[in-house]
Amino acid sequence: MKLLFLGSPGVGKGTYAQVLKEVLNIPHISTGDLLRAESKKNSPLGRKISDIMLKGDLVSDEIMLEMLEERIAEKDCKKGFILDGFPRNLVQVNHLKNLIEISHVLNFKADDEVIIERLSGRLTCKKCSTIFHKTGNKPKKEGVCDACGHELYQRKDDTSEAVKKRLEVYKEKTKPLIDYFKNEGLLVEVIINKPISEIREQIITKVKDYLEGKTDKIGEIK
Ligand code: AMP
Secondary structure, eight states: OEEEEEEOTTSSHHHHHHHHHHHHTOOEEEHHHHHHHHHHTTSHHHHHHHHHHHHTOOOOHHHHHHHHHHHHTSGGGTTOEEEESOOOSHHHHHHHHHHOOOOEEEEEEOOHHHHHHHHHHEEEETTTOOEEESSSSOOSSTTBOTTTOOBEEOOGGGSHHHHHHHHHHIIIIITHHHHHHHHTTOEEEEEOOSOHHHHHHHHHHHHHHHHTTSOSSOOOBO
16 A cells, blocks of 8 residues: 655644554655655765755755655565655656555645644654654653654754745645645545544544455545
């Protein structure tokens, strides 16, 4: 099953992908995580990527596509994967369609205030990228990841200037993809207006029902 997770930065794609990957036993590929790993290497490419990410801009399609192709060619992706943060524009969509057959596109939607609140309080694990929140989804022990015990940090691009730019880039370049996937009959709306636990249960149930052949489509989640 090859799922795409679409939606504004901060809407919760990573959080739900981490849940679903366990249930489906397929990897969660976050293109943001791939880029952060490269930028940590402090190579010329890594530094270039860091600068772009800090500004909240998109990394070039050329760099992104090369990294993605390499990742999905790995053995663990044979059964499928959850792609979070890709595609971000039409060039990436067209390229992806030549590489894989997309099963469904889950489009996560929330109000702008919810998104800003989530981004400003988001804490991410340095090791396994599990996501927490300063007030909402708090870790059991302050500053420490529940899943692997490593340190939590606030992403450098979760600062107000970069967030503003990332939301603008999303509206201009990525949001138009919603209509594109709707027309292709691949879109599943996920409306985030309930606690994480309720949305999580619904996603799991609906995806399982689809996989077990109880439904021929994953219906709207809200
Ligand atoms: P994310 O972790 O998905 O919020 O992504 C963080 C940053 O990584 C974005 O603001 C972009 O700078 C970059 N990025 C992630 N995915 C892509 C992509 N598919 N194309 C271009 N840049 C990306």
